[in-house]
Amino acid sequence: GAALEANIAALTRTGAVGCNFEDQIVGTDRLYSIEEQSKRIATVRCGAGEQFFINARTDIFLKTPQEAHDDGLVDQALERARAYADSGASGYFVPMLGDLRLLERVAAGSPIPVNFMTYPGCPSNAEVARTGVARISHGPFPYMALMKELETAAGVAIKG
16 A cells, blocks of 8 residues: 555665565464455565565464474465565565475475575574575574673663
8 A cells, every 4th residue: 555655665765675575464463365465565566666676475384383384384385475476576485484395395386586584493504405495594583692692791681
């Protein structure tokens, strides 16, 4: 809608060359429907231009406990990947998908490059790279570890 158009215009004026764009409805435990998120991605693409990198983030795996990640969830994720790519997404981000077999299926089936986010206890970067993902990021975890170290060194709890 209009608010999304205004936000993307403001973002591009800062000089940003890309963004993560999640399908979670913020403040809820739900995801946008594929159709609605596809329209939102198309709006971002239209407002940001062709060179802007839209890393379409699906929170399917983030919202589902890891022990419940399975081929059915990957099928749903791949349906989203195809729709998001068709709407103008540049990459596909699947945070918290750590099962290497399932990650390999997503990387092989996605029409756009797949981004993996490391997390404590996840497979090694070498193992993840062999699945075919295009990018491995560290997410918030280095920052969180640094803040914990700072709290310990300072002897106080940091609010934030």
